[in-house]
Amino acid sequence: MLDAYLARDPAARSRLDVVLNSTGLKAVGWHHLCHRLWGWGLQTPARMLANIGRWFTGIEIHPEAKVGRRLFIDHGMGVVIGSTTVIGDDVSIYQGVTLGGITQVDKGKRHPTIGDRAIIGAGAKVLGPIEIGADARVGSNAVVVKEVPAGVTVVGVPAHPAGSPAAKKGFVAYGGACCDDEDPARLAAELRELKAEVAKLRAKAGKDKDKKAGG
Structure with a gap:
């Protein structure tokens, strides 16, 4: 987990620096505790602890949300992750991101599923029970209401594909443009x-x- 932060955050100087100063790491670690309590049926204590974590980090992750390994949240202020969200491994999320639900009272799946190694840029909104494919990128401030295929970069409001598949390139911070023609x-x-x-x-x-x- 610490190595993931060192690899994806150019401001991280050491593992100790990450442990002491990364709010994203603290939020994810706190979420694991809340998620375990939720699984034990202690839902009210889990929500209470999650609210404490939000107060300290500025990052809101519902205890029911399923988070994969090595989730990287950079800066993190204003990130909201809804209750039925599913996040794969090695996903990167930046400040102001909302993984939100559709506006209805349905108790089923309401929030997105994020594939492995996807990047969600700052301020992006991914709404509803849609799937963001593995290695996909969501550009900063994009609003996504439809599924994004694996390896595709989307930008804009509403979000639309931009450029060639992101899987052809390596990690790009903030899910930004990955191609010269962009x-x-x-x-x-x-x-x-x-x-x-x-x-x-x-x-x-x-x-x-x-x-x-x-x-």
Whole structure:
């Protein structure tokens, strides 16, 4: 677990640093205790302890949620993980993420299932009993209400695929763009060129129209 934080958090200096200063590690460890109490049928004490953990870390994980191995929560403030959420192994989650339920009173599965090695970027909202496939990435501030296939990066509101499969690349913090064709600076430059080309075509069309009118 500590090695996972050292591998994915460039600010982590040592295992001792992670133990002392990582709120994500503390929240996950606290959740394991609450989840065990929940499994023993001590649901009210589990909820009470979970609320204490939220108060100390700013991270809310319902005791019923199933969390896999080596869950990495970076920064973590404002993270909310609902009761029927299932999280696989080696998942990375950033601040402000909500793994939330659909707005109904149904007691069944209401929250998402996150596949192994998925990355959920800062501020993203993943809502409903949908599945985020293994090695998928959810970009920062995306709102996901439909299933995401394995290895796919999604961005935007509502979330939509962007670029080629994420599985072809290694770990990318915040679930950001994984491909060269998604570089914001290059896309902005191309957009400026397109606008300039359109302006030239419009100007040429205006001149041709004037010539015809004069002739």
